[in-house]
Amino acid sequence: MNLTSPLSEPTPASDTRAERSLQLAIAAARTAADNRGQNIRLLDMRGVTPEFDYFVIVTGNSRRQLHAISEEIDHCLEDDLGDKRIGIEGYSESRWILLDYGSVVVHLFDQETRDYYALEDLWQDSKPVELPWQDDEPTAGE
Template sequence: MTDQQSTESNQPEAKASASSPKSFNPMVSPSRSIRPYGIDESRKIAATAAQVALDNNGTDVAVLDVCGQSAEFDLFVLATGQSRRQLHAISEQIDDALEKGMGEKRFSIEGYDESRWIVLDYGSVVVHLFDEETREFYDLESLWADGKTIPLSDLGIENSD
């Protein structure tokens, strides 16, 4: 078979798959293999983490939807703590609430020893716990400015601040 015959024989198949409803463009719709439960499960995880941060006196708690910018994760939860001890307590309480309450296990943790920026990776949700100076310096809200901030009330959280 010549190269032209091979190309011609593949063209109708390519056209059919491109127009079929099963075609997939990862930049347009999320992958079910990456997001097997959709974003609803991620929102529950993020809501729990944000509520725990608030319950432990975390400040400036925010949830960012970064689905459009990342195939790896859906949401960021950001919170600021006033001390190393408080950041440790928030991270430990988030782990506890997600594991015991939702069966979610953390994939990894970074920054716990230094406690200026603790990162908890739950796969579809990444929790960032900062001290004030580090949060201001890295300014993830600006770095991920194309992400959408989700109001805490949309997650069922009423912030008493």
Template sequence: MAAHADSIALVHIAALAADEKQAQDIIALDVAERLGVTDAFLIVSGNSEPQVNAIVDEIQAKVHEEIGLRPVRREGFGLGRWVLLDYGDVVVHVQHQEDRVFYALERLWADCPVIELPEQLRKSAG
């Protein structure tokens, strides 16, 4: 079973919000068939700890503003290295670029389908 349409809509909102704060390497993966407990991962990078925290703040604000959701769990905020926002059906990973390279989540989940992101994302993303 693929990611639900509501999950994909949340991924799009979060990706656009991250893009507004110049997040880099924005990718969304459909992990529904592999995990069963969540539909999608959104993985984005920032170049500094303050940028990572700014990306997280923007994602939380836009998701709440547009669909009224708050994360059920948030881990790593304040450190600005790897922040996880758990929205239940979607988990957002905002990582410092160095940590992103080290942990390589995209390689770990390479067999999962990529979710197409909105065309409005900056061309330098991804």
């Protein structure tokens, strides 16, 4: 009897899924950055839950900006990368828009709602993923 978790031993299929999930998550994060999303975080959820691989968390300044970011992420992931969104929540309220791509979940927040739900704290056992372009951005005070 094998008592190991399905997450404990990677297989070629899981490696391919993980690579594809990371590609989608980075593309979503990059698209958010290109549309002036702020405080963008990419969390590797694979060691925390089998439900999805990555969270992308983004803050926007207005309802209009959150809509634009969500629509551009849809365009990028669906049209450019051939993935299909499974679901969307919160679009009409626009305080927290959730885009579900199966292995990747994108959370777009206004600042107040992001502070209230504090997903990074809730999922503190996840691993942050460094985004390639964040090294190029100046930090506060520079």
